[in-house]
Amino acid sequence: MIATWCRSASVTANSFAESEHESCLLNSAPMSRRSATPTREPQRRSPSQRRSRERVATILDTTADLVVADGVDALSTRRIAEAAGVPVASIYQYFADKEEIILELVKRDTAEMDEDVAAAVGALDALNVRSVVTATMRAFLDVYARRKEFVAIYFHGRSNRAVMEFCREHNEQIAASLHAVMWEAGLLTEDADLARGRFAVEIGDRILEQAFRDSFTGDQRVIDDGIELLVGYLERFATEAGRSGVRRG
Structure with missing residues (x-):
């Protein structure tokens, strides 16, 4: 479920509401215009109802299409709203700005x-360093093929600090x-600590960045060479089983 978002600016109910049933939660205590007591910021709605979930999905899918077609820099909440066929106020019910939409898309x-x-990895009949690395990289590539917006956001438009x-x-x-x-499968020696695991993942990330x-x-070619590079690095810290393989079951 998408988390409740909080905006930094105070807004009125009319800025967000499309109907009586979809208005934002506001501070119910009365307050005069001259009062120094700050109002409570409206709480970002969580899409618990089916119509709300469908609207959020439409916003995300539309954003994905726009990012792939025109890039991250051309994106705006108004453009998303127009393409999705929803009022701009509807977007602000769930997201503070386009950066939060992009972050939710990445999530x-x-x-x-x-x-x-x-x-x-769970479908592998035998585990060794090569099979785990290859299965992992291929899984990433399968998602990249389906979710081109991730490629556009992460590899082509790294401008969102929250995403990074x-x-x-x-x-x-x-x-x-x-x-x-x-x-746990006995593929690694004691020299293969988690720090080296993190390093291997960062290498994989840079390989994919270069490839895309x-x-x-x-x-x-970059992908294939990159997989060989990763396998070669991790096999330096592999046990005999990590090279030859351990059958499951």
């Missing part, structure tokens, strides 16, 4: 990546998860 896409990576921070933390989570899988720098399809 949606990375959640899909996590699911695909888990499924790809979120992706940095996401890379650390990926490193921890993959390190745990390979360690100029296109949405990626340079296959």
